[in-house]
Amino acid sequence: MGRLRAKSDYEDIRNARILENQERLASLGLKKTVSELRSIVSSAKSAKIQERKCRHTLPRISLPLRRSDRLKQISLDSTPVHDLISYRRSNRLKGKVVQSLKFESKEVGEKIKKRPANAPLVEIDDFDHRLSPDASARRCNSKGRGSVYDPVYGICCHFCRQKKLCGEEDCKRCGNLDMDEPCIGKTDCSVCHSSNGVFCRACLKVRYGEEMEEVIENKKWMCPHCVEKKGTNPYWICNSSLCLKKRKMAPTGLAIYRAREMGYESVAHLLMDELKRANR
Template sequence: MGRIRGSKAYSNYENLRQTRILENQARLASLGIQKTISELRESAASAKTTKPKRSYQKRVHGVTPLRRSKRIKGIDLYAHPKSLPPRRSQRLRSCSSDPSSLKQEKVSSSEWEEESLSCGEVKRPANAPLIILKGKELQLSAEASSRRCHSKGRGSVYDPVFGLCCHFCRQKKLCGEEDCKRCGNFDVDEPCLGKTDCSVCHSSTGLFCRACLKVRYGEEMEDVRENKEWMCPHCIEEKGKRPYWICNSSLCLKKRKMPPTGIAIHRARKLGYKSVAHLLMEELKRANKYKI
């Protein structure tokens, strides 16, 4: 009985719906709306077919010569060294008379310049580059001189001219050593006591400040000064004196496609290692052992 009643109710609803549809269609036909809709559709279709297609024209805004490097043009850079403009770093363009002040006085390149060494001259150490002052002597202010030795590890006074850039932390500061004549009196003939110098390469890759030397490699600055045959990690690796002893700066690790260690000294000391370099050396040994 339930199914019959349900089917009857369903059929009644369909009949009612159908009658309403027919009534609505009759009403639309009496008003002429259906004819209008059909006419609009036909006119829209005819407009699409009769509308002419626009021809694409490439717009030219302007013709400028392409910039090509001299290597692509076929110019031999080594055959014409005099024709190329000299490249000067920012350190050679400006210097400060008072490193402690924020507004540093700029000195023109005619007043000072860094002398390039010829082939016959002896190569100067990395912690004592030669800078020639022309007609102007620079001196630290009393305030900057008092603040210079506050931080003995890396120094606390930034100087773009006389400050030597550490290979690891890349801080171009005057060292905090009290007896350093170069950073204290700007004596260019004296080496910086707060920066190392490799006895083999004498390059900037062997230039480390006191803090980075101890934390990253476990060495003291006083021992490095006494050791006249001290070598940087790059030269030690090249000569093969200490296996797996490498430079752990971010630049050198990226060249090896290794992730930078970051602040790893706390983890190294927690595991009982003297420095980050000792920790990295043991990790490289274990990795090579597992590979074999």
């Protein structure tokens, strides 16, 4: 009973103190101020929530699309081609009309002779294509792949896919831009005469272990694709990234360093040995 009585006395004192505090706040006018502050805070919170909801419903501001000059139909710079020959720009961007490279077949008696892949026919309309003095001076700086990119007379290597003029000093096609002459810095397969058999000097040596001079002297030289097709050299394949992807094999990248460390002549010899061991 003593404990209950003490608890009841405490609650009575507490309630009396609460009433006293409320009366004091009312006499000072603070009770109204507290209620007003609470209403302001609640209204601010509701306004912020409403603003968040409105953000999702507001229409997005449409900005102008970033389009190229070709799509905007703006005329491009009409600088002569020989002044831009050192830049890697397509003829479409240069505003010039150049038809795509194609092979020409000529009838010789009853046989049809196909134009070699290292001397493709080029048809040029209405402008004189020539090398600038700077490009002529730089052409032979790199004998392996050439130093000058040329979208018209340059012949694309099947492996590195660099459409450059070759770096051979005696090449009449790349030096004099004579399209009726073959490029002596690019190979041509005696069987398919296709772009699959076109390799520059550097790729031919590094990737397949062959010298350009030996290929030029060998009139019956066959590209890796034709060698594989005829089966004359088992496991000999083309190791370009395009061909390896068709085989669902990963491109080798800079495998020449690994091949030479292991004593192989080229990347093709390394792959040939690996394929032999895999099929044992």
